Each structure stands twice: as C-alpha cells, then as structure tokens.
Amino acid sequence: MRPSSPRAGSRVLASLACLALLAACGQTVQTALPQQPAATRTDRPEPGTPTSTAEVDVRRDGIEPAVVTGVRFAGHGTYDRLVIDLKGKVPGYSVEWTDQFVEDGSGKPMDVSGGAYLQVTLMPANAHDTKGRLTWSGGPVFATGLLNLTDVVRTGDFEGRVGIGLVLARKAAFRVKEQGGPSRLIIDVAH
Numbered sequence: 001m002r003p004s005s006p007r008a009g010s011r012v013l014a015s016l017a018c019l020a021l022l023a024a025c026g027q028t029v030q031t032a033l034p035q036q037p038a039a040t041r042t043d044r045p046e047p048g049t050p051t052s053t054a055e056v057d058v059r060r061d062g063i064e065p066a067v068v069t070g071v072r073f074a075g076h077g078t079y080d081r082l083v084i085d086l087k088g089k090v091p092g093y094s095v096e097w098t099d100q101f102v103e104d105g106s107g108k109p110m111d112v113s114g115g116a117y118l119q120v121t122l123m124p125a126n127a128h129d130t131k132g133r134l135t136w137s138g139g140p141v142f143a144t145g146l147l148n149l150t151d152v153v154r155t156g157d158f159e160g161r162v163g164i165g166l167v168l169a170r171k172a173a174f175r176v177k178e179q180g181g182p183s184r185l186i187i188d189v190a191h
Helices: 006-031
Strands: 056-058 066-075 079-087 092-098 116-123 141-143 149-158 161-168 174-179 184-190
Touching: 066 149, 066 161, 079 116, 079 149, 079 161, 092 174, 116 184, 161 184
Parallel strands: none
Antiparallel strands: 056 092, 066 079, 079 184, 092 116, 116 161, 141 149, 149 161, 174 184
C-alpha cells in the first residue's frame, strides 16, 4: 500500500471545497423565486361591471310627471343594459328585489318565470298620453335574448307610477345611471 501523497490530500480538500461552494450556490438558487407571469385576478370584476345588489330609492317630489316613451336593451361584455327612454326630466325611482311581479292597480300576479326579479318603479311618471294611449307600445312582456336579463315586463301605469320589471336568470349586481339630452334611466345588470 502506498502512503498517500500530499497532492492527493490537496485534491480531496479542493474537491470538498468545490462541493461546499456548489452546495452554497445551490442554496442561493433555491431561495430565488422563478419569474412568473402576473396572475389574473378573478375576485375583482372587470371595469364597468356592476358590483352591488343594494336597492335604490330616489325621490323627486314636485316635478311634472315624465312620460316613458320606450325601453331598449342590449348585452355588453360583462353586463346587460336596460334603457328607459323618457320625455321630460328623470323622475324619482326605486329599484327593488321582489319575489314576483304584480300588475299595478289590480295586484294580480304576472305569469313570468326567472331566477330573480328586479322591479323598477318611476314616479311621478306615465306611460300614456293625455288621451290615454300608450306611449310605450308592445308587451307587456318583451323577450330580450340576453345572458342574464331574459325579459322586460311592463308591470303597470297607474296613478302617476310606471312599473317595469326585469326578469333575470339569476340574482346579480346592478347599477342605475341617469342621463339627459334626452332623458333616460339606465339599469345595468351583471352577467
């Protein structure tokens, strides 16, 4: 057996030193986080999407009744929109959740089905002219073909109050906006 040479011992020490250095480098690499693309947040809605289910009540007493001249609806990327066209100033209004729609005046339940019901009531307002002719024709149920807003229902035109029902596939956040020139009330309902 040959005695170990000083060179062999140096090689062993050099190898151990290299391993220690590599091990230390390996630990540094392991603690560094790899570059990853930014995560997409799914808990925040897209800009412009309604975010509240809170009911709305706006009172405007002492103004001339507005006249509902029609309703329009359209789908957008993350919400469905209902536009109520008005002649005159935007009246007071309430937007409330309800279990079913009933005809104003008679109180009879209306035969529509959906997952949720949002009742819009305009006051003071009319959906007829001075001769009693409807200013908003058609209906009383208007199918929309949209994702969440499935039908629009004329629920009434009685004693200065106009009722408009939104039949939804499911309860969802909504927002209400007023616009002028011409006057209109806009209800956006999230998909």
